Amino acid sequence: MATAVETLDKLERRLTISFPIAEVQSEVEKRLKVRARTAKAPGFRPGKVPMKMVAAQFGYQVETEVLNDKVGQAFNQAANENNLRVAGFPRIEPKTSETVAEGNVAFDATFEVYPEFTVGDLAGVEVEQIKGEVSDVEIDKTIDILRKQRVHYHVKGEQGAHGDGGEQAAQNGDRATVDFTGKIDGVEFAGGKADDFAFVLGEGRMLPEFETATLGLKVGESKTFPLSFPEDYHGKDVAGKTAEFTITLKQLEWAHLPEVDAEFAKMLGITDGDLSKMRTDIKENLEREVKGRVKAKTKDSVMDALVKAVEFDVPKTLVEQDGQRLAEMTREDMKQRGMNVNDVPFPPELFAAQAERRVRLGLILAELVKANNLQATAEQIKAQVEDFAQSYEDPQQVVKYYYSDRSRLAEVEALVLEENVVTYVLGKSKVTEKVLPFDELMGNNAQA
Known part of the structure; x- marks a missing residue:
């Protein structure tokens, strides 16, 4: 049995579900008898375990299952009878014995319902319809990106099928391989030293001071320079601090992009x-x-x-x-x-x-x-x-x-x-x- 639906808030509702304890006990006994057919216990053959032992072993679990089933059935029935569109799951809480009729068990079901609304006239609603076009400019840009994705590098100064790379000093687009050491207050710090470290100048992978110091170097040359780490730098130990770096350019390679041809x-x-x-x-x-x-x-x-x-x-x-x-x-x-x-x-x-x-x-x-x-x-x-x-x-x-x-x-x-x-x-x-x-x-x- 369920009481009338009580409105607690705009969408929140509550109803009380109750039923005789005898119904619960009767269903529990039926289910325990089913369990008894296959129950096992030391000293007894399967299916021959005394009901008292079966009840002691499974009684609480079965009673919980019965209560959950009966509350769920009663709640669903009440929701259907009251044409309630329940949103989510109800919160079920047992009622105190003082407020429950003798011989009964009762629960409060608190839940929300879906809002009732309609989508009105949309004539005044403002919407942007986005448009976009693809021109030859975009195609050319895409081809350039595809070329850069297939770039290969040649050592500067070494003559090859595509030339020697021209200017032997480091410039944007070159791949530089360097050794570097960084110190803060004269002490090396974790992550501040590397050998044979390669990066492409102009891609923004390194901090600006590092790239600026590398530009113009020739293979074998070194440079010492200050580098200030940003306050939000990912390395917390050095964030906001200034280090002194020494870099040595070990190898310089120039980028050769494939020609836009049949190949x-x-x-x-x-x-x-x-x-x-x-x-x-x-x-x-x-x-x-x-x-x-x-x-x-x-x-x-x-x-x-x-x-x-x-x-x-x-x-x-x-x-x-x-x-x-x-x-x-x-x-x-x-x-x-x-x-x-x-x-x-x-x-x-x-x-x-x-x-x-x-x-x-x-x-x-x-x-x-x-x-x-x-x-x-x-x-x-x-x-x-x-x-x-x-x-x-x-x-x-x-x-x-x-x-x-x-x-x-x-x-x-x-x-x-x-x-x-x-x-x-x-x-x-x-x-x-x-x-x-x-x-x-x-x-x-x-x-x-």
Whole structure:
């Protein structure tokens, strides 16, 4: 039996569940008799253990199971009868004997319900629809990046098929191999000494003072110079301190980039070495990447607009659950990166804001899908899978990969559903087109 639902807060509810102790005892006895059929104890054959011993061994466990089952059944029945959309799991607490009818056992179930809301008129909602283009400039930049990724080095001064490298002093783009020693107050410090250490000048791998001191050196030359470590330097023992370094240039190599010719095109997978095919292939790849980033940024704009436009209270239970899920995902991601995080705390509170946004958006999207029939169709899911597959050598194998696992297909379905929502909102809201420069759209990927 369950009492009437009591409202505690905007979304928080409580009801009391009670039932006769005799019902519990009767069910416990039934289950113990089942256990007795296979129970084992020293000195007794299986199934011949006295009921008192069976009850002593399994009684508490079975009674707990019975109570959990009966409370769960009663709660679900009460939720159905009262048309309650329960968010998360209820918090079950036993009631004190003073407030419980004689011969009964009772529990308070405290829980949250999903908020009731509608997504109103979106005509006044402002959304940015991002656009991006791929021109010859971007193709040329990409070719330069691909050349740099295939760079090879020759010792300066040694004549070869590509020359001797010209100027024998170190300059940006050269790979320098040095010995160095660093001291603070005349004492060497951990990590401040290395032999045969190689780095490319101009890539920013070393602190500016180190690179500046290396520039202009010739093989065999040394230089001593001061170097100030930044306050936020990753090495805490030297952060904010000034060291004196001595470097000796042992080897200097110059970078030779491959020519943009048929051989270069073949390296990129163009079997006949046709440069026009190579550029077309690069353009298609860039356009595919731009398309994905444009869609992602437009989707972000739509989601931001929905969060601002639709106000309602979010169930705390769902936020806490998602915060725990995000904390665990972060921990696993860091483990995959080789980081030791066994003793590192990941309190869900750190993820509360992100979790609240995710839950809010999930509820808004669910409401939009239900109210406007935006469910993903089988045809849309198939088209999305085939689109994914186009960037792989064996598209059919990729299609089979997705369709062989329901969970993988569910991920695609979720993406299609989001796209349906984005399309719907773009058709109902106040849209402003915004063209992003290629470099800004691509972020760090646009840099060499």
